[in-house]
Amino acid sequence: MNNEQTPIENSKKELETKLSVLQQKITQEKIPIIIIFEGFSASGKGGAISSLILNFDPRGFTVYSTRKPTKEEQRLPWLERFAEKIPAKGRIAIFDRSWYSGVMRQYFKENMAEAISRLEDINMFERQLNDDGYIIIKFFLDISKKEQKKRLKKLLESEDTSWRVQKRDLKNLKNYEEINDFYKNMLKRTDRPNAKWHFIDAKDKKEVRQKVLETVAETLEAAIAQKQNPPQPAVPEKPFINVDFKLLPAPKISTLDLTQPLEREEYKVKLKALQKELKDLHNVIYRHKVPVIITFEGNDAAGKGGSIKRLAAALDPRGYSVIPVGAPTPDEISRHYLWRFYRNLPKDGHIAIFDRTWYGRVLVERIEGFTPQYRVMQAYNEINEFEEMLHNWGALILKFWMAIDKDEQLRRFEDRQNTPEKQWKITEEDWRNREKWDIYETCVDEMIKYTNTDFAPWHIIESNNKLAARVKVLTIVIDAIKKKLGIEDKEDEEE
């Protein structure tokens, strides 16, 4: 071995040491990093990744290899399998092919509308991650048709490597020009200041590696500098909502009569009939593979639990789940706030009932100051985008706000306090929240105002009378499912 090093080798060595130090710093600064490798078959993505991670402590990164979605994954929103893999703060996720492959797949199926809609989803997804502090580094490895042919041929020559070449790779070679056009278009549409594409001529593998290492080092350095001296973000007076969202008018809670009449005898009869109807509809949902998302928010002691129980009682236990949402766990708090909800979405044909939701972002997190105000102001739009994505996927989204007035809450709190078997339901925190009644009311009104979209409208449930509230919830769920499935009430009666 030659112990003398040329200047270039020296600088390579320096670069490697630098990357190793940078990884420690991003861990300390708790910056989450996403690095994506896309490009033609045989363009050397694997090799580039290998040479990059050599410089990192393997405990701090994960490499994800993207393949065709499994059958299970196909039953979820297409972005879900990627969203669930976003790194925790301070960690690095490296994607060997990524969400962009999901676009290519649609393109190959000649499903251009879906391909383009996915590009829009991607821009939304990456922007939301950026806004939350994620650093996204995207590489595209480019080779010519001639080079690709040469490389595939070489792989096929040896038994040790031939298994790596798939039918699809050969098909792609044949369609090189067309694919190339599509790639260029895709890169153009998804190149944004905070998630730039690094387009690399991948003919010379050594150059690729050098370019990748340099780019990662530069980006991490800039990210650390920015984290250490963060710009002071302006807090807008009101949230920015994309004009494409059609917001429906909504009443202020205080203008509603929260006490709706319903006698117990009538309630029993109605409840039974509604539960029977919902039970039958659940079968239809299952067969039509419609995903249903039902979310509950409301004042403390407003009766969310009771309504969920009556709803669940009508459903086939194999086709629904109830997701209780409490304070986030450390895993959850160290990622984008929508992460834990992505992970609990229903499969198509299933129903997910959320007991508290992503709206915690603009309620408790806003009021208690857990989240900076400028991020809260971004949340309304982010949530609309999230729900629109679910809607476009085909989901029925039903959002309930269970509303009681201040006197009714006091009665219920005292009842809980005074009834031994109910005492577990009431905590100090409930009383503390109660002191913030007015600020909560303002925040709820604003939440409804800014997220009352036509595809995911709010349903305010007057809940001073628990029985009336439960019946109203069930009625709304049933009507919405029928509308979604195109079932007319008339037909229903004929059955």
Next chain:
Amino acid sequence: MNNEQTPIENSKKELETKLSVLQQKITQEKIPIIIIFEGFSASGKGGAISSLILNFDPRGFTVYSTRKPTKEEQRLPWLERFAEKIPAKGRIAIFDRSWYSGVMRQYFKENMAEAISRLEDINMFERQLNDDGYIIIKFFLDISKKEQKKRLKKLLESEDTSWRVQKRDLKNLKNYEEINDFYKNMLKRTDRPNAKWHFIDAKDKKEVRQKVLETVAETLEAAIAQKQNPPQPAVPEKPFINVDFKLLPAPKISTLDLTQPLEREEYKVKLKALQKELKDLHNVIYRHKVPVIITFEGNDAAGKGGSIKRLAAALDPRGYSVIPVGAPTPDEISRHYLWRFYRNLPKDGHIAIFDRTWYGRVLVERIEGFTPQYRVMQAYNEINEFEEMLHNWGALILKFWMAIDKDEQLRRFEDRQNTPEKQWKITEEDWRNREKWDIYETCVDEMIKYTNTDFAPWHIIESNNKLAARVKVLTIVIDAIKKKLGIEDKEDEEE
């Protein structure tokens, strides 16, 4: 509606209220509950589950419907997909068909040896859960062939229900007698005091529901009583190890010379050659679909990270993962301690590298008193069982203990303390652990003694010289893989 209630209805009502109260109590007492429904097709499992959960708060339970394992699940140990679903303390998991269906599937494939081995796995799995405080309630719903035929026929008659009858159900009807024999055998083999089968004649659906409700209520009551007045478990003087495990002799750490010579120049040459060899072997592992589990434990600052890095550097990033194991998260701490490891097992053909492991149970948890001593004493055998299960699945298991002596540790701690870019690596806790050097040494010797099985032996790495340690780790990994794959060194040289 008739408002008068018969005594039976009254007692049904009482039972329902009781169950609701019991659920609250098990939440408060943090008791995890598993309820299993098995039985013939059309025996009414779904209905029984529905009537049971009506009495529970839907936020406190989850129903899992067991189907054929997905392709992804088939690449993991067969119990994994169930192990990952065990409930957190205070929650109820209800299985509509369960791990027992995995046994039936093997039986139908006429794979009797595998079916019987799975029954043994089940007994191990359920016992380990029991010993950890899990309550397991198992129902078997029995119907006659005549009754089954009648029910399937009825389901087939209506368009609304015919889709529920699958080809398999009709095939099962045809083979009723044979299946019945197998079921009876299965029940007998897996009926144990702490996980009894409740065999229910399921002809009368009302009776089934009554029986299920009663049994669950009785079992929960007993569990709560026991939790409130726990028996004082005797702490054995030494662990019980199943005699079937062949424990290999192992030296005490203190008898070893932890300083092995290796010069840097020689190290460089060796490392390069070993990494090249491992790289090639990784391809073979992938093609032969062998799962590989490599675990690292060792003294603080013994160089686990450095060895992992050199190992990882030789591997294709798409085929391995490094799992850093720290203090358990709340989700992890509220379940069986092996849960978080089940969830991180490699798929077949992949390599999982654990940086710290399940052995924390008999090291830090033992020493710091996080786990009661009688549970620690059970852990050695539990871990052997866990590893044997992985071995039987086909995994290669490599366990490393990285050993340095007390002086060497001091040198490394001081070096970390005095080098700015290494300071993050050393914490107060490291110094506190160091004070417990002797007790750690005793515990490590015992750990190795009781878990040094022939299928998953320990490899003690003398690590005072980091370079020698890394080379030894790589050499052992390579030799073990070759042995597992049946690759002779001779053949290798001919290549």
